[in-house]
Amino acid sequence: MTVALQETRRGIGGTISDVFFARPQLLTFLLLTPPLLWIGVVYIGSLFALLLQSFYSLDDFSGVVIHEFTLSTYQQLFEGSNVQIILRTVTMAALVTITSAIIAFPIAYYAARYARGWKKALFYLAVMMPLWSSYLVKVYAWKLILAKEGVITWFAGALHLNWLLNGILGLPVIGGPSLSFSYLGTYLVFVYIWLPYMILPTQAALERVPANFIEASADLGADPGQTFRTVIFPLALPGIVAGSIFTFSLTLGDYIIPQIVGNSRLMIGQAVYTLQGTAGNIPLAAAFTIVPMVIMALYLWMAKRMGAFDVL
Amino acid sequence: MSPAVRFQNVSRRFGSVRAVDGVSLDIEPGEFFALLGPSGSGKTTCLRLIAGFEQPDEGHVEIFGETVEGVPPYRRNVNTVFQDYALFPHMTVGENVAYGLMIKGVPRAERQAKAKEALAMVKLAGYEDRRTVQLSGGQRQRVALARALVNGPKVLLLDEPLGALDLKLREQMQEELKTLQTNLGITFVFVTHDQSEALSMANRVAIFNEGKIVQVGTPSDVYERPTSRFVADFVGSSNVLPPEFAGAHGGTATWTSLRPERIEVVSANAAIPSDYAAAKGLVSAVSYQGAVTRVTVMTEKLPLVATISAGTTLHKDDRVMLQWPKSAMVAMGDDA
Numbered sequence: 001m002t003v004a005l006q007e008t009r010r011g012i013g014g015t016i017s018d019v020f021f022a023r024p025q026l027l028t029f030l031l032l033t034p035p036l037l038w039i040g041v042v043y044i045g046s047l048f049a050l051l052l053q054s055f056y057s058l059d060d061f062s063g064v065v066i067h068e069f070t071l072s073t074y075q076q077l078f079e080g081s082n083v084q085i086i087l088r089t090v091t092m093a094a095l096v097t098i099t100s101a102i103i104a105f106p107i108a109y110y111a112a113r114y115a116r117g118w119k120k121a122l123f124y125l126a127v128m129m130p131l132w133s134s135y136l137v138k139v140y141a142w143k144l145i146l147a148k149e150g151v152i153t154w155f156a157g158a159l160h161l162n163w164l165l166n167g168i169l170g171l172p173v174i175g176g177p178s179l180s181f182s183y184l185g186t187y188l189v190f191v192y193i194w195l196p197y198m199i200l201p202t203q204a205a206l207e208r209v210p211a212n213f214i215e216a217s218a219d220l221g222a223d224p225g226q227t228f229r230t231v232i233f234p235l236a237l238p239g240i241v242a243g244s245i246f247t248f249s250l251t252l253g254d255y256i257i258p259q260i261v262g263n264s265r266l267m268i269g270q271a272v273y274t275l276q277g278t279a280g281n282i283p284l285a286a287a288f289t290i291v292p293m294v295i296m297a298l299y300l301w302m303a304k305r306m307g308a309f310d311v312l
Numbered sequence: 313m314s315p316a317v318r319f320q321n322v323s324r325r326f327g328s329v330r331a332v333d334g335v336s337l338d339i340e341p342g343e344f345f346a347l348l349g350p351s352g353s354g355k356t357t358c359l360r361l362i363a364g365f366e367q368p369d370e371g372h373v374e375i376f377g378e379t380v381e382g383v384p385p386y387r388r389n390v391n392t393v394f395q396d397y398a399l400f401p402h403m404t405v406g407e408n409v410a411y412g413l414m415i416k417g418v419p420r421a422e423r424q425a426k427a428k429e430a431l432a433m434v435k436l437a438g439y440e441d442r443r444t445v446q447l448s449g450g451q452r453q454r455v456a457l458a459r460a461l462v463n464g465p466k467v468l469l470l471d472e473p474l475g476a477l478d479l480k481l482r483e484q485m486q487e488e489l490k491t492l493q494t495n496l497g498i499t500f501v502f503v504t505h506d507q508s509e510a511l512s513m514a515n516r517v518a519i520f521n522e523g524k525i526v527q528v529g530t531p532s533d534v535y536e537r538p539t540s541r542f543v544a545d546f547v548g549s550s551n552v553l554p555p556e557f558a559g560a561h562g563g564t565a566t567w568t569s570l571r572p573e574r575i576e577v578v579s580a581n582a583a584i585p586s587d588y589a590a591a592k593g594l595v596s597a598v599s600y601q602g603a604v605t606r607v608t609v610m611t612e613k614l615p616l617v618a619t620i621s622a623g624t625t626l627h628k629d630d631r632v633m634l635q636w637p638k639s640a641m642v643a644m645g646d647d648a
Contacts, residue, residue, distance in 0.1 A: 220412035
C-alpha cells in the first residue's frame with residue numbers, strides 16, 4: 001500500500017493559496033498596486049496640478065486666470081499682508097508644536113514606563129477619546145468655554161480673578177476683547193486639538209526604550225538628569241519629530257479653528273479658502289499651499305541633519 | 313582589609329515573595345565570585361543589590377567597608393555588564409565605551425584614548441566608529457565589558473554574561489574573562505545558572521535556592537563535598553542516596569551524595585575490593601553522550617547513574633554489578 005505524500009487540494013481557495021504560496025511577490029503586487037495608484041494619481045497628481053497652477057497668474061481686471069508661466073504669483077506672496085499671513089501662521093504652528101511637545105512628553109513617559117493594565121487602557125482611552133467626537137463640536141465647545149459669557153469668565157468672576165483675566169486680555173498682540181477673539185484662544189484650541197497626535201508617537205518611541213538602558217546609564221554614573229539628556233531624549237526624538245510633523249503641518253493648514261476662535265486676521269488655511277472661493281484667485285491659493293510644503297520639507301531636512309532619525 | 317562586598321542578613325521582598333531571604337556573604341577583594349542558582353533563586357536580585365538597582369528591605373550591604381544603603385547606582389564605584397548588554401543604539405561603539413567618562417566630564421581627547429585602550433583590551437581595536445547594530449553577539453559582549461571596565465570599577469558585576477552566546481564562543485569568552493580578571497585584579501561577581509560556567513571560571517561559588525544561600529565554597533568544595541541534596545543535584549549530577557541505602561552500602565546512615573563518575577560497572581559476579589561498596593542491578597538505560605556514556609542501573613532499592621568512558625557493550629536488561637570506593641560517598645547530614 002502506498003501512502004499519499006500530498007494532501008488532496010481543497011477547492012478553488014486552496015488553488016489560489018497554492019499560487020500565492022509559490023509566488024509571494026504576486027500577493028505583494030496585488031495588495032500594493034491599488035493604494036499606490038490611489039496615492040500616485042489622486043494625490044501626487046493633484047499636487048502636481050497645484051504646483052502648475054501656482055506658476056499661472058490672475059488678471060486683475062477680468063478676474064481670469066492667465067495660463068502662462070510666470071513667477072509673479074510667488075512675488076505676491078512676499079508682499080505686505082501676505083507675508084504677515086505666512087509669518088503669523090508659522091509662528092503659531094511653531095508655538096503650538098513646542099507647547100504640545102512639552103505637555104505631551106510627561107504624559108507619554110508615564111504611559112510608556114509606568115502605566116500597566118487598566119491604567120494603560122485608561123491612558124489610551126483618555127488620549128483617543130477626544131478623537132472620537134467631531135472636530136467641529138470640540139472647536140465650538142471651546143468657543144463656549146472661552147467666550148466672554150463663557151465658563152472661564154464665570155470662574156474668574158467667582159474666584160475674584162477678573163483682574164488677572166483682563167490683564168491677560170490686555171496684553172498686546174496675544175490679547176483681545178475676549179479669549180475667543182484672541183490669538184491666545186486660537187493657540188489654546190490648537191494645542192488641545194492636536195495634542196493626541198503628539199502624545200501617541202512620543203509614547204510609541206519611549207515604549208521602545210528598554211528599561212535597562214536607563215539602568216545602564218545610571219550604572220555608568222549618569223544621574224537622572226544626565227540620563228534624560230543623553231539617553232531617553234535622544235531615543236525619543238524620532239517620536240517627538242513625528243508628532244511635531246503632525247502638529248506643525250496640521251496647524252499650518254487649518255482654516256476652521258482660527259475662523260471660529262480667533263480674531264479676524266487670516267492664517268494660511270483661511271487665505272487659501274478665501275482666495276480659491278470668493279476671490280477665484282486659484283494661482284495665489286496654490287502658491288500659498290506650497291508654503292507649508294516647503295516649510296515641512298525644510299524642517300524634515302534639518303531634523304535629519306540633526307540626527308533625529310538615526311535610531312530608526 | 314574589609315571585604316569587597318559584604319551582605320549582612322539581607323532580605324528583599326517583592327510583594328509577598330522573598331526574593332532574597334536573610335543572605336549573609338563576604339566576597340574578598342580580587343575574587344572571581346559566582347552566584348549560582350536556578351532562575352528565581354535570588355542571585356540576580358543580589359547582583360542588583362550590589363549595583364544599587366534594588367535596596368534591601370532588611371539587613372545591610374557594604375562595598376569595601378562602606379555602607380551603600382540609599383546610595384544610588386550612579387554614585388557607586390561598581391559597574392555592570394548587562395545580560396543583553398544594553399548598548400546605546402544612538403551612539404557608536406566608541407561613544408558607548410566612553411559614555412561613563414563623558415558623564416564624569418573627562419576631556420574628549422582623553423576619553424577617546426581611554427576608550428580606544430579599553431576596546432583593544434577586549435580585542436576590538438579599531439571598532440570605535442562602528443554602530444552597535446553592526447556587531448555580532450560576541451562583539452557586543454566585549455563592548456559591554458569595555459564600557460564597564462573603562463571606568464575602573466572596584467567591583468565588576470556580570471549578569472549571565474555568556475548566556476546569549478553559542479557554545480564555542482562561550483568557552484572562548486570564559487577563558488578570556490578569566491585572564492582579564494587575573495590581569496586586572498578587579499573583583500568580579502557574576503551571576504549564572506550554568507553550573508559548568510561557575511565551576512570553570514570562579515574562585516568561589518555561592519549556591520542559591522529559594523532566596524537563600526545553601527552553600528559557599530571553592531568549585532571543588534561544592535562539587536566534591538555538597539552539603540545538601542539540592543547542591544548535590546544542582547552542581548553536576550549526583551546520585552542522592554537515602555539514609556537506609558547509604559547505611560547498607562558502606563556509608564553512614566544519612567543522606568549521601570555519590571557522583572556518577574565514581575561508580576564502575578563490572579560483571580555481576582565480580583569480586584569486590586575491600587574498600588569498595590557494591591550493588592547489583594539491571595541496566596535500564598544506556599545513553600551515549602560522546603566523551604562518556606551514562607548507564608542507568610535499577611538496583612533493588614533505587615536507580616543509580618554511572619558515567620563510564622565511551623565505548624561499551626552494555627545493553628538494556630544486562631545484569632551487572634555497580635561498585636564504588638567507600639570514600640566517594642559524601643555524607644550530607646540529616647536535614648539536607
